Amino acid sequence: MSAQTRGSEDEDAAADRERRPRSVYGVGREPDVQSSLANQRTALAWVRTALALIAGGVALTTVASSADFSVLLDAVAVLACLGGAALAISSLASWAATERALRLDEPLPRPHALPWLVGGAVVVGLVLGVNAVLPLVQR
């Protein structure tokens, strides 16, 4: 092995040691670059989903304050904003778990947030739907 090649490998190893978090980059070997980039894009898509939840929550707060709507709207708005904040943080954990699995050549972890998001959207949709229809039925 030439001195130049050895020097380059030493630099690579040093750069590898600087990469954070160590819980991800301290294990396994370098995965396929495309998979790693796709993992980044997936995490960013989760962050944007979280932002959509927050924007929806704030919009509900604004609407509820401008008219005499049910307190239920305010409660749903608070839950949506809280859910958005939690989803943003969970996207970090999800990115780390997937990157680790890619590096260790293990099966990818299932998306833990997805069932909660779908379940939450269904429940909120049903509650708001019933809340909107009930006064019409009672007339």
Add this chain to the structure above:
Amino acid sequence: MRPGGPPERTALSWQRSELAVAFVAAFVAVAALRLEVLPIALAAGLVAIGAVGVAVAGRPRGVRHGQVDEAPWTWLANVAVATAVVGVLGTTLGVVELLRRF
């Protein structure tokens, strides 16, 4: 890897996300101003200005010196934490409005 493909898509995804943080933070700021909750308006406004600055002035994420950026953790954590902060501000705004009703 095909040049200009996935790295470019990833860089665009970063930019989209940072601008989305700025947009939603600005929305929270305007809503808080409208509802006269000034501390939240101020905090959300600062997050929005910061996010616009990072999105416009920062180097493209996903690629570095024409190569794939292999350590996105810091930026990912920044974007996620900024989003969580905007979420907490939105939650506080909702709670303030809820309390005003009683």
